Amino acid sequence: MASKATPRPLPGQHQLSREFIAQHQRARIVSALALEVSEKGYRGVTVADIVKRAGIARNTFYENFGSKEDCFLAAQQFAMSTALSRVVEAAGEIDDWPHQVEAGLAAFLRYVAEEPALARTCMVDALAAAPASVRYYEESMQAFVSLFRLGRDVSPHGQELPDTLEEALIGGVFWILYQRLMVDEPEAIGELLPEVLEFALTPYLGAVAARAIASEADGVSPRHDRA
């Protein structure tokens, strides 16, 4: 990466390897794109906006990405694969499905709180982006679907649940998070865990059992006891 093409070299940049700088630049460009998209919408953002926000030269952008579409897809792949691997890692440590969902959703919410702009990009804006992004959105949706689908094995009526249930649940969770990201501080996202957990578990376990697990996640004793 030609350092003279970069108008704002990072302190100590000369001591870093070319590879490190390249990686860092990509990450910086990707987060600049996410911030721009969350402010202006996908179509409203230009490469010039991204370049300006990232504080890099236009050339540097094109050394890393072929186009805005390309950059968006990279952002999406980066965010989705990070989120998914955190979810799988968190859920993998646990044996029973409802608590796997709890751990997985908690990990997902933590990621959303850490990277609100990128998360928003993946959950909503991706559908408005280029066809490759829409395809990637559908693929990552399927990965989440298969995690939820395991719940059919523990559900008393798992065989009869509608085919599209998991897609609808994930769509619902994404929508809630997207709505909250617009009005709340990202740190408040974690507080949604009991609500989204209950929403996700209810179709499989019934409202009462779902409520009991969700209340524990909250640290609150199950409210259905008093009913």
Add this chain to the structure above:
Amino acid sequence: MSDPVNPSVDSPEYPPELARLPPGRHGLPREFVARNQRERLIAGLAGAVAENGYAGTTIAHITRHAAVSRRTFYEHFNSKDECFVAAYDTVMTELRQRVDEAFNEEEEWPQAVRAGLAAMLEFLTAEPHLARLSMVEALVAGPVVVERYDGAIQGLVPYFEAGRKGRSAEVLAGLSPSTEEALVGGMVSLISRRIFAERAEELESLLPDLVEFALTPYLGSAEAAKVARAG
């Protein structure tokens, strides 16, 4: 709909706002012509966007589809965005009205939900251009429209909130404040992803799944499935 010129609501295949005035001399009052031009522009935008996508649509495309002059366009709208917002609002008003009518015709809430959802899917299936405009292009058209899109979706929440009425304490304890929002978001996601993927022909077959999904938190899975599979 507040349009006194085209008050008919039950029959037309196409939303009255979007109907075209036949070309030629008609001796109609100026105000009617103006109103009609606006509607033609809105229909023109829907057609142009269906053909070219929102980003690829120019004002020339819109005026060609509407068969009006560029000058007429600027008498009604300052920009493509403004025309899009008008089109979006028109489509959503129409959709809401159909859902409302279907919903209100039923006595019981579970059946009302079913009827409302059926009306929505029917409209989106019958009007693929408008379905695309309202569910796909709206997301792309910039923050002003996205805000309206969000508002329109949140506007569906009360239909489901009505289901809380008369439920047992146990059921109510199991509903969180965001249950309805999550239900609506999930349903819209199912619908719009099919429109994005140009699989709009699958929409009507989604009805039982959507009904069961929407009713389960209130009625439980077994009862929800029963309503979903009835009819």
